[in-house]
Amino acid sequence: MKTRDYAVLLSVIMIVIMMVIPLPPLLLDFLIIANLSIALTIILVAMNTREALQFSIFPSLILLTTLFRLALNVSTTRSILSNQTGGEVIETFGSFVVGGEVIIGILVFLILVIIQFLVITKGSERVAEVAARFTLDSMPGKQMSIDADLGAGMISDQEAKKSREKIGQEADFYGAMDGASKFVKGDAIAGIIITIINIIGGLIIGVVVHGMPIGEAAELFTLLSIGDGLVSQIPALLISTAMGIVVTRAVSDGNLGSDITKQLFAYPKMLYVVSGTLILIAFLTPINPMLILPVAGLIAFGAFKMQGALNDLEEEEKEATDDDKALEAMKKPESITDLLHLDAIEFEFGYGLIPIADKNQGGDLLDRVIMIRRQCAMELGIIVPVIRIRDNIQLGPSEYVIKIKGNKVASGDIMLDRYLAMSGGVDDDSIEGIATHEPAFGMPALWVTEDMKEEAEMAGYAIIDPPSVVSTHLTEVIKRHAHELVGRQEVKSLIDNVRETAPAVVEELIPHMMTIGEVQKVLMKLLQEKVSIRNLLMILETLADYAGHTKDSELLTEYVRQALSRQLTLQYVNPGGTLQVLTAGAGLEKKFMDSIHRTEQGNYLSMDPETSQKVFESISQQATQLQQTGIQPILLTSPSIRLYMRQFIERFAPDLPVLSYNELESDIEIQSVGVINLSTEAVSVS
Template sequence: MKRQDIFLGLYILVPVVFLIVPIPTLLLDILILFNIGIALVILFNALFSKEALNMSIFPTLLLMTTLFRMSLNVSSTRNILLHGYAGNVVETFGQFVGGGNLVVGMVIFFILIIIQFIVINKGSERVSEVTARFTLDAMPGKQMAIDADLNTGAIDDAEAKRRREKIQDESTFFGAMDGATKYVKGDATAGLIITAINLVGGIVLGVVVQGAEISDALSKYTILTIGDGLVSQIPSLLISLSTGIIVTKASKESDLGNVLIRQLFSIPKVLYIVGLTMAFLGICTPLNTLLCLIYAVLFIAAGRAIQANVEEAEIEDEVETEEQSAEEIRRPENVVSLLQVDPIELEFGYGIIPLADVNQGGDLLDRVVMIRRQIALELGCVVPMIRLRDNIQLNPNQYVIKIKGVPVSEGEILFDHYMAMNPGYVEEEITGIPTFEPSFHLPAIWITESQRERAESLGYTVVDPPSIIATHLTEVIRNNLNELLTRQDVQNLINNIQEANTTLISELVPKLLSVGEIQKVLQNLLEEGISIRDLVTIFETLADNAATTRDTDVLTEYVRQSLKRAISNKYFPANEMTSVVTLDPKIEQEIMSSVKQTEQGAYINLAPEKTQDILNSVKEEVDKMEELGKNPIIVTSPIVRMYFKKITSEQFKDLIVVSYNEIDTDVELQSIGMVTV
């Protein structure tokens, strides 16, 4: 065992033994002085610690010191009642404090008890209770602030983890302190009871058992009682003071001494006013003139010295600032930091800042957190950190969304307005400012707060500005998620499932496919909005087929067929007939005939006029489906699906193309058209 473990065990065990076994007065003197020393160590640690968590063990320490002190109380009481003597320390305290006068000793002792019990203990208990409640109430807000900083890139994962642990430690500590202060209060109460027992019991024993005169017994046992009370209450007072210091400690910058001097004696004019006041009191009142004038001179001199230091510090700061500016001009510019490109940025004008500022009630940062969570659940991919920054070059109500530093979309909002959109069945129009919804470019109207209730009653879809920005950002991220998926992201996804699927990963990577080839397959899936959350199924399919082909487009088709249940659930509602458009077998044959295989992969060598004819036919069918209010879905044979998607992807980005092998057997389809030429 370590020496500190042995010491700790003895510190706990000895008090328990002393509650039962009598101890010699010499050993009692040693332990009483040791108890006073430990109390002083705790007091000065509490005084100079930078923050409360530096003494996180304090609640446990409070219990241990209370037990130790109470055991000494019991031992000294036993010696007082049995032998009329409790050692040199107890007797010295009893005689010295009262100066030989019993009344003075008793008065001083009771004043000490009142100070501890009513002032320090009561205040510490109340502060601990309030601090614990406010710490627990503030936890959700602190957690959200950490998530917001993490999402904006202000801190990394390690720092976020450290802050969360600190918040948890604070809540545990202050909750424990709320209960631990009850030990201090109980200790003071027990001290009063033991004092009364010592006094009354000692006098009774002295008169009845020992046959002493009542005055002699009163003198002897009063001194011993005062001494015993003082040697236990002084450490208790020090511990109570330590408790008050810890729970009221607000500054975390440095120890209490530095903060005290800086905050009390940092403003020269305050010291000047105090000095003049002291001089006035000495001259114009009966107070001791000499003492008041000495204090006046000291305060004014201190104020003058501090003013000189402040002026010197201001000059040094000015010189240092000028030197730094000159050094910046002379030093070659460090452009390395400018080379980094944020994956996703949301820039906004100064008029939108209140939406992103938590102090002004903005919740845009919280919505960004929810966007990352929503896309992770929906598509199985972790969205990179979204950088939010204001840009004074933009219009006040304008915002721009950038992907890898390049603007891909923008919008404009009216801060104190709501956007109302007609879902298609509202007949009564509402007055407002015409606009377009930025995510899907649907016609909309800006309305005021007073019009909101009426618009909703008429059937309009009404959204607030933060929801508009969040929806727009979500759609942009969803449409560009395939570009944002890096090799490192893929490696992280592999690592997440590796522990539970060691055999699969060891077979697939890097024996059959590299991380880059897996990345390409996942990007193909994300490009068409297919979730990659079921990574085990995806990797199982890749492992089954990578031995025969390493063409990532072909492997993507195999994976899509393995995910047919998810694809069917996404595009074909259960227990409903779904209208689709099919592809003419002749066109399928022509497309397959035009496919050319090379070492770099396959490409389509189709005549431009034939391609245009196909696109025109697709447009007719898509328009027909949209007029019927249905999603345009085209079903093809498995072998031609990916080539047909490549032909149509440029002109019809939202067109859904699925093969027969990607449709679950229980799905009911109805063909309402055919792409033909």
């Protein structure tokens, strides 16, 4: 047995001892207060239980508390009759609570007994009796329902066992409550009898034994007896009320307090009716309006607040219902087709980067995305699809990912509390920061703090705030993968836009000479080399000129590039009006011409690995030297091998532009800054 088990046994033994051994008034005060505390605890627990079985010990507890009160009555009666006192608590109840008036005390005591005996105890007894009867009658049906659910596989063996045990416990509980109600009823009757015995016995003892005047004896012992009865009946009344709460409690998801407020005030509009009725009573009856109007106003105000809360709750329930409907819709077979949709461009970020996208926190990423789409339309001539922006808890807090048609193509990691500092070519050791690489172009950089920002600017560093870093990276990724964003549907939209201003060109070309798919291939090849297709009218006119001679998309793309010579020249010419290029040597061009294989299916480049390695090393060496001097490397070749040179280079240097002589304007000054030959040594021209 545990310590608490011994404590319960000891308490029961002490209750029995109380009936035999006289107790001092101070101890009686302590026990009376303990009795009241136990009663308060029981009624609070009863109010917070959700179902009766959560307080299954209640029937036994009723018996023990009743026994405790009866033992306490015996001890207080002994003390009153023998010592003319029952302790300070009883005297307080007898004098202060009832005002020291014998008649008032008797009436208050009788009212408490009537309330307990005729109202609460009687009703609880009847409810417990009916509940026990119905519980027993419903047991066979509940057992059959459990067996049916078990047979259908809706519940497991353990769940069925628990359900059967619960049914049995409910029957035992309500049967025990039916019997326990008799204890409470007997306790009320015993309280009346004990009080009468105290009054009569006290009167006799006071007059005969102590020689007191009959009036003084009657007043003393009546007040003490009434005080004793009150301190006994008030806890009894609380326990009787707790019994009534338990036996009348239906199974619920909340306690008594939450259920009362939820159900009683479920219709706030009815409270307006109550308030209006009180106002009518205030003005149509002689009752002072100042007594009624504050209550009416308080009820109306409460109705207003509850109506607002109810509207919010209904809105939340509606949203939850919509979510449930969406969930149900997802379970339907036809909803699976929605999962096949892929967003053209997705930008996902960790939770630490939410401030750059949340307008409430000052984020302007959405506005920047709008500007990026406008910029791409102006520079590339394409309509960038809607960019899906969302957070992803699977990413690191400061990490972001860019996806094209569901596939990750770029990622980055930024620090919102710092700035990205990029040197102009000469690093300054005094600038302290976290080393990193600029995500868009891969250039070395530093993450510097706010305090170091101004010093870095003075040292010649370019300072970029984190949102600009993200938007720049996103812009470059879109430009790099623009050809993947131009499908047949997008091309049709672009062609339809041209049709509005130049219908003759479109009607001549499509569908008689080329299909939309064939036009799409040409546009994709142009975008793959970062050639803008904004001048779509000229592109379609060029295709209309040459589509009758060839259907080769590669060759048609070369014709279009030559038609866009002014655009290409302006795209790469420097501010001084000159074009600095790397030129392919005669030996290299001859080697490429000899490596072109022509077949009925088309032409392709076939070069031996050793030569390919030499060409690769030469181009890489020259391109690196130019980049180190701040010059953008551009490779210039003859028109006959430009296409094949580009196919060869794009495998290791996709961003290196390859131009032919026919793609440049005649009035542009071309400056050769290097010649690429088959050997690793190249001739450089300053």
